[in-house]
Amino acid sequence: MLNRIITDRIFCGLDIGAQKIKAGALKVNEQKELELIGLYESPIYGFNNCSVTNLSDLSECIHANLNGLASKAQIKVKDVQLGIGGDLIKSRGGQAVIPLVDRGHKVITSRDIKHVNEQARLLGTKMDEEILHDLPQNYEVDDVNSALNPLGLYGRKLAVRSISILADANRMRNIVKAVNQAGFDVSRTCFSSYAAAEVALQEESRQRGCILIDLGARSTNVLIFKDNVLQSYEKVAFGGENLTRAIVKNLKISPAFAEEIKRSYVVALESERHQEEEILVKQENEYKPIRRCAIYEAIQEELETLLDQITAVVERSNMRDYLTGGVYAIGGGALLSGLMERIESSVNLPVQLGKVQMLSHKNVQNTALYAPVIGLACGAYKNTFGYSVASNDDDHWTARIVNRMKELYQEYF
Ligand SMILES: Nc1ncnc2c1ncn2[C@@H]1O[C@H](COP(=O)(O)OP(=O)(O)OP(=O)(O)O)[C@@H](O)[C@H]1O
Ligand SMILES: [Mg+2]
Incomplete structure (x- = not known):
């Protein structure tokens, strides 16, 4: 019977980011393995500086996003595990x-x-x-x-x-209200980057000591684990948008265009500094030639600031000597070509893109981008079945009574 219930359940995560809303759905297959059945991303409106600025706009975005997920994964979404981050x-x-x-x-x-x-x-x-x-x-x-x-x-x-x-509390309640107004329940609210760590980091790495860097649009979250426990968390108010703005300013092009250049042509490696080769980019009705070295130079100052801030967080943690489990980067910002190598030489620790190992029928690309929603959906599954820390395992009344009897026995004999 339990088996039947488990196989029929679907778990959804919803990540409210500064730039994008992302949703993901997991199903538990017959072998009780988690199976990723859908991911969906859409732009966000009615939300600025981590506050709801227009409740109905945000509700509509959430509604559209979760409906997009539902039709992609061919499921019905009722409730979600909500992920929030940034200044909240x-x-x-x-x-x-x-x-x-x-x-x-x-x-x-x-x-x-x-x-x-x-x-x-x-x-x-x-x-x-x-x-x-x-x-x-x-x-x-x-x-x-x-x-x-x-x-x-x-x-x-x-x-x-x-x-x-x-x-x-209030800003969070407003987001929950937007989700409710969109027609969905919130089963639990989590910190997105912390939820991502559940799936983007191997338990062995978290045990030995490792870092998760979530590079978002407006902020970068640095989480340090050791003994399988979060030891330190710091936020750097700096993200992918800072790099886009630097391209806009230095190359004098539009934000949409700068975003495209960042994704397609930026290579953050030193070898680019002397690349005189020109690329032709279409702006309005004409093609504009831009030298690769100019693109590289355009982001250098901001990139150095980001790298310095990440390195400072690692130094402040006083945990460098214990971090033998590696550094893992997730979030859209982590997809910038050459960034892993730059972080690696800056923090002087091996860095790789965080990956999510999960059964899926579809070829899922960029799981680093979706790690928070996959982690949130996983968290929803674990909550339902009472996983989590040992001291919270005894939620059922029979388990509580048995535990209490055991404790009394231990106390007196
Ligand atoms: N292929 C890519 N190359 C470089 N940057 C990218 C790429 N894809 C996305 N980005 C950048 O990643 C950022 C968005 O990342 P993400 O979707 O993780 O942010 P978010 O969750 O909405 O924001 P936050 O975590 O700050 O709330 C944007 O700045 C975007 O330009
Ligand atoms: Mg994010």
Whole structure:
């Protein structure tokens, strides 16, 4: 019966980006493997600087986007896992400590872990913020015993160090309202880049220590993982649009034209600096010759700024020595030709385009661009079946009672 329900379920992710709305659908096949059955991208209107500027325009865009996905994948979309990013998101480190017993010691239970996590959450959140992800990084038992999972250890007090990913509550509610107004439910809201990490990074890399760089239109998000936990998150207010604007300004051409040149002709490698070869680009009714070296020069200043900022984030994290799992870049900005090599020489770590390994009948290109929606859809599936952290596994009342009995037994015997 369960098998039947699983095979019939479809999971959708919807990523509201600064420039594009992206949606993706997953189906769980008979072997309980996730199968990618559709991806869809469309422009966004009624949304600027991470705020809803026109509710009905944004709803219409979302409606058109999810209907496009539905007809492409031949499915019916009811609810989505929503992804947001940019200025809506911030992170904050938190910590809390709770006493466990007056005298002696006790076995740490999942309730204790939940309790200390809850304390850290309460202490680290402001009124106008909504927690999207509350991520315990490390526990300390009796100030001396550091543990990633303290369940079952003896102790008198328990401390946690955590990182919370927060969203501006009202601006987020407005986006949810636009999705609802478009005719869809929101099952959960997540930080898009964090959702992408679920599918663009191998668990082994996250365990060893690795970086995910999500290069979007207006911002670049840098997430650093170690021990399979997010250790640091920083946003750089710089994205692909900065490069397009630099082309507009330096080559004196229109934004649409500059975007096309960026995608088709920019090669961010040093070898381009001396390329005198000319390309003919059509502007209005005439062809304009532009030297390749001029295209290269047009973006250099902005590109250097982006590279410096990414490198500064890596240095500030103080984690360089642990990052043996590599650096992975995703997002539309990561598709710029030669950019991987430039980031690699700037941060001095091996960099590659993040890929999503997923079963699909269609030949999916540029999964790096769609990693957030695939991650969101995956997250929707995992939520439904109660995956996630160990301390949240006991949501069903029978599981809660059994767990509580086990804990009482451990506490007293
Ligand atoms: N092939 C390509 N080569 C170079 N740049 C590209 C390419 N494809 C897309 N881009 C750039 O990627 C950016 C859009 O990326 P993406 O779709 O990930 O952004 P977004 O999710 O809408 O924005 P954000 O993450 O900032 O909210 C744009 O600046 C676009 O010019
Ligand atoms: Mg994005």
